[in-house]
Amino acid sequence: MAGNSQAMTGLGIVIAMKATANATTYTDIGEPTDITPPQSMDDEIEVTHYNSPNGTKEFIGGLTDPGECTFTINYIPDGATERLILGAKALRKPRGFKLTWPNGVTWTFDLLIRGFQPTAPLNDRLTAEVTGRVSGSVVITPAPSGGA
Template structure:
């Protein structure tokens, strides 16, 4: 197994909140961090546990967030879509497509735009950080 660079990775979103396919490409993607699953825990330690050891059981799973960075143009289709998604306060279908492997691997889930932060430096490219909150189970698959 070899490691590859993330070049050509894409993030797509549904055209609206009812869409069942993610078809709108978020153009200008610079970086993406796939959601990290984490699990809570419940402390079930009772008085008198042997060996003074705490006892735990697994708790609920947090599906995480999808942070990404885009090249930012105030009048771009991607920026218009982000503003629309933020205003609607609803989850949409989101898909990460890893195009550097064959067959291409996808990760799909529903999520809402939690934050978007444009940055306009004096001597560098304008960017926008966006964070989507995952609201469903992630489904992994492949496409030809």
């Protein structure tokens, strides 16, 4: 007989960023509603040669592209989160981010904020989507012992 599922929802995820390049702490991003974490993809390098088995292409792994991270927030024009994000975007340099999953596992990475897109529907909440490019590795840290 199969055991109980360990599936979880995203409720409780926290996404935070360093307010300045030299900050040692993270500031929570206000009211995130949808987060797409970075997807790490390796480049492929073709190494096919005249004697490749069965005339089939061969590949090896190349550099890792850490991908993009996007998230949507409830948008408050000129709010603290907007000022934090647009301030980092204006500098055109990666900023430290931390994603804390509901079970306490954390992903930390540097993110170059490239896009900030508010939307204003007639009969719904204001939102803004933030798009960034990860620079360098994503560091995954297990939850603290006895944590969530």
